[in-house]
Amino acid sequence: MRLKKEEAICLVLAFSKNNEISSKTKLNKLLARLNLFAIPIDFDFSLNKYGSCSVEIDEIEDTNYYGSESYSYQGRQVTKFYLKDEGRKLYNETVKPKLQKILTPEEFMELREKIYSLSQLKAEDISTDEHRRLLVDIEDRYKLIQTVNAVYIDIMELYEKINEIPEHSFANIKLRGLIEYCYYLSKFFKEKRFKRIGDEYDFGAYMFDYYLLFFLIRIIPFLKEQMVSKVKDDIRINRYYNFLMVELKDKHPFSLENKDLKELVR
Amino acid sequence: MVLDIKNIYSFDEVSIIHQCVFKITPAHVFFFKGKDTLIFPNYYKLKELGDSLKKEKIPKYKFVPSEFVNNAIVAVTQLIGMYMNPAFMPESLRADFIRQFEEYKEALVDYDDIEKDENIDDIKEIFKKNPIKLKKGTTLPNADDLKSIKRLMEKSCNGIKFIISEDEDFWGYKALIKKEFGIDVVEEWKCHFLCR
Numbered sequence: 001m002r003l004k005k006e007e008a009i010c011l012v013l014a015f016s017k018n019n020e021i022s023s024k025t026k027l028n029k030l031l032a033r034l035n036l037f038a039i040p041i042d043f044d045f046s047l048n049k050y051g052s053c054s055v056e057i058d059e060i061e062d063t064n065y066y067g068s069e070s071y072s073y074q075g076r077q078v079t080k081f082y083l084k085d086e087g088r089k090l091y092n093e094t095v096k097p098k099l100q101k102i103l104t105p106e107e108f109m110e111l112r113e114k115i116y117s118l119s120q121l122k123a124e125d126i127s128t129d130e131h132r133r134l135l136v137d138i139e140d141r142y143k144l145i146q147t148v149n150a151v152y153i154d155i156m157e158l159y160e161k162i163n164e165i166p167e168h169s170f171a172n173i174k175l176r177g178l179i180e181y182c183y184y185l186s187k188f189f190k191e192k193r194f195k196r197i198g199d200e201y202d203f204g205a206y207m208f209d210y211y212l213l214f215f216l217i218r219i220i221p222f223l224k225e226q227m228v229s230k231v232k233d234d235i236r237i238n239r240y241y242n243f244l245m246v247e248l249k250d251k252h253p254f255s256l257e258n259k260d261l262k263e264l265v266r
Numbered sequence: 267m268v269l270d271i272k273n274i275y276s277f278d279e280v281s282i283i284h285q286c287v288f289k290i291t292p293a294h295v296f297f298f299k300g301k302d303t304l305i306f307p308n309y310y311k312l313k314e315l316g317d318s319l320k321k322e323k324i325p326k327y328k329f330v331p332s333e334f335v336n337n338a339i340v341a342v343t344q345l346i347g348m349y350m351n352p353a354f355m356p357e358s359l360r361a362d363f364i365r366q367f368e369e370y371k372e373a374l375v376d377y378d379d380i381e382k383d384e385n386i387d388d389i390k391e392i393f394k395k396n397p398i399k400l401k402k403g404t405t406l407p408n409a410d411d412l413k414s415i416k417r418l419m420e421k422s423c424n425g426i427k428f429i430i431s432e433d434e435d436f437w438g439y440k441a442l443i444k445k446e447f448g449i450d451v452v453e454e455w456k457c458h459f460l461c462r
Binding site (some may be wrong): 013101162167168169170173174176177178179180182241246255256257258259261 | 291292293294295296320335336338339343356357358359360362363364368
């Protein structure tokens, strides 16, 4: 399940206050935020000084689903986006059912509330919040390295116990696959991607590295709990499995679709 | 033998699993000496029969409710195990095959269903009275296989009732199943002869 560009835009507009987003920068930030909820979307992001940035968002034009309007704000021309009736229909008939397949009702509400509350902030404040969560700032470099190491150790401990997960259900097999994949991903981050990051701001970095690190931090408690739980959470295992191992295939080099993946884990 | 619309062609669950084709992800290709797909040994024989039945517009049958989970995990593990030591089998590879199997299973619409019969005490007695030492050690077919046999036995048919299986529970008792229940067991590796 991956949201197409227009579906992702309708989603953030549907969840935003008054179904409006007051600038392109803010739209950019809210779309990027979907990645932190492990919701795959058809936009790619790289790191600029304000955090996640997608050049594709500059190319967005009005459609039957949403429109834009220019207005003047503090002497600048700004473009705001709004949801049209067709967009509301697309959200209700296509996007919402897709989300309901992968999110629990609690996760759905959490996403809705988060986008709604962020939509009331300034783009700059959303950016600050994203920087803090993803540890992209130079001041957070030490914390980033510490986090990469801690994530690796935590997942390694889980990976060492992988054979304790019985092999009698599809969910268990996928859980084992997920843990193995997370282990090698965290190893790649520790030994390659973030090893020589230095003291410079990571300009132009592919944001998925940061999204995936954030994803690993969030998934560890879930994996720990699922390791020992007799009843497996099939929905979330499937969701995380699909996010990492299916939907990432053309989004990140650490993908099963990369024939040279083994070089990244050596 | 010529395919006949009057016959019933039913497939044991494992033989349905054996018709799944697995795409090997590029990251795993090097384990399989460059192969990009993996199939079970009798895949082409099963395909030949399936394609012929489709061409002749003759229905195929599967037994429900199915217990694909255990059988699929065993089958996939064995299939990958043909190429590598299971102890070194990447979990992500097996998980990916299971995901592909789930998609295959969702798309299984070209089979008609035969509901298994839960009441198997009577036919179980017949097997008990005529035990055969199977290669795998047990002497009786498992309960799930008996439920399939029971319902297929009861199903009305003007031709021959076939069950295609690679399971010794069926072909090990081939003569008894024919004599007592009027069902022809076809070993999976010989199933293509049904349409030749």
